[in-house]
Amino acid sequence: MADDHALTRLEPLVLVAVGGFAGAASRYAVALALPDALPWGTLVANGLGSFALGVVLYERHFADALSAETRLVVGTGFLSSFTTYSTFAVETAQLAGSADPVPAGVGGPTLAAVNVAANYAVGIGGVLCGRWLARWLS
Amino acid sequence: MNSVVLVGLGGVAGALSRHLLGERIDARTGDTLAVNVLGSFALGAVLAAPVGDAAVLALGTGFCGAFTTFSTFAFETVRLFETGERRRALANAAVNLAGALAAVWVGSALAAAVW
Numbered sequence: 001m002a003d004d005h006a007l008t009r010l011e012p013l014v015l016v017a018v019g020g021f022a023g024a025a026s027r028y029a030v031a032l033a034l035p036d037a038l039p040w041g042t043l044v045a046n047g048l049g050s051f052a053l054g055v056v057l058y059e060r061h062f063a064d065a066l067s068a069e070t071r072l073v074v075g076t077g078f079l080s081s082f083t084t085y086s087t088f089a090v091e092t093a094q095l096a097g098s099a100d101p102v103p104a105g106v107g108g109p110t111l112a113a114v115n116v117a118a119n120y121a122v123g124i125g126g127v128l129c130g131r132w133l134a135r136w137l138s
Numbered sequence: 139m140n141s142v143v144l145v146g147l148g149g150v151a152g153a154l155s156r157h158l159l160g161e162r163i164d165a166r167t168g169d170t171l172a173v174n175v176l177g178s179f180a181l182g183a184v185l186a187a188p189v190g191d192a193a194v195l196a197l198g199t200g201f202c203g204a205f206t207t208f209s210t211f212a213f214e215t216v217r218l219f220e221t222g223e224r225r226r227a228l229a230n231a232a233v234n235l236a237g238a239l240a241a242v243w244v245g246s247a248l249a250a251a252v253w
Binding site: 012013016017019020021022023024025027028029045046049050052053054057076077079080081082083084085086087088089090092093098099116119120123124126127128131 | 143148202204208215243
């Protein structure tokens with residue numbers, strides 16, 4: 001059936017789209033809920049999202065109980081959209097004073113370097129914690 | 139339109155574009171690096187261009203934010219490290235950062251020059 005074939009091809013795209021909507025909207029909601037003097041929203045989203053992606057992707061390695069559809073909607077859709085590299089890069093440049101708008105009052109190369117170190121620490125640390133949880137659950 | 143919906147709609151386009159690009163670029167040749175550098179260039183340009191708040195939310199926060207990804211980058215860096223490719227893991231961390239920061243600068247300089 002031609003219709004079945006079209007649906008089979010469309011399904012992954014629908015899953016990624018639904019996850020992408022929820023992930024981007026949730027990241028924005030987190031940023032709105034936190035103080036905006038420093039880029040806390042991106043740091044929290046990158047840490048939580050990396051932890052959850054670590055659980056989802058290592059779960060495949062340890063237990064493999066999740067379906068491919070679940071990994072697509074949660075991993076490729078939601079978590080990859082919830083976390084962001086571009087906003088992290090722009091905020092780092094703004095803190096360093098090399099991109100507009102430069103934050104008023106706070107900033108400087110030291111704070112830009114701290115932002116890089118903090119995002120890398122919560123991202124990589126998050127994946128490692130996620131791996132630990134996936135192993136413990138399996 | 140509600141600002142959360144604008145960001146969400148941009149996120150749909152960003153996630154789909156990342157997914158479709160990822161199917162065309164081999165992961166070993168750096169599909170995550172490609173989306174992170176391209177998306178950072180675009181976000182730098184959007185923020186420096188004279189566009190309204192709605193466009194910044196949909197194209198910047200939504201599209202560019204969702205097109206680029208920190209979680210996949212972090213996972214791939216950990217995987218490289220634990221499979222013994224430590225030098226490539228460190229290079230991956232450094233090249234994503236340098237590439238994205240340079241792309242932000244080029245994108246915003248280009249947009250500022252055009253407008």
